[in-house]
Amino acid sequence: MGSNYKKRYTAEFKRDAIALVDSSGKTVTEVARELGVSPESLRGWYRQARIDRGQGQAGELTSEEREELKRLRKLAAEQARTIEVLRKATVFFAKESDR
Structure with a gap:
């Protein structure tokens, strides 16, 4: 093992x-x-x-290209999390404004 x-x-x-x-x-x-x-x-x-x-x-890919790809993937993941937070906030405030 x-x-x-x-x-x-x-x-x-x-x-x-x-x-x-x-x-x-x-x-x-x-x-x-x-x-x-x-x-x-x-x-x-x-x-x-x-x-x-x-x-x-x-x-x-060269080592340099691999590092750049890793950096871009990390950035894309951060942006996806930000978009999800903004989406949830939009839904929340849309519901609040209906009250």
Whole structure:
């Protein structure tokens, strides 16, 4: 059974791990084992680094684009909450004015 704990690694650690994959001639899995990191995590970091360097497939988002998308989604959620509050206030005051 897996744990819900998600270990955080620094950007520097990730950069160094990616550089080790590039320079060592070892597979991502081998490097991950040596570093005590999940192979899936290192594979994801490596893939994202390639995208950030412009080596990804068409349509794949760079880290910068992902952050912007995250920011826009958060803003859209905030706006949706504001709209809902305004809608409820409109209904409330419409009922009050009928009295």
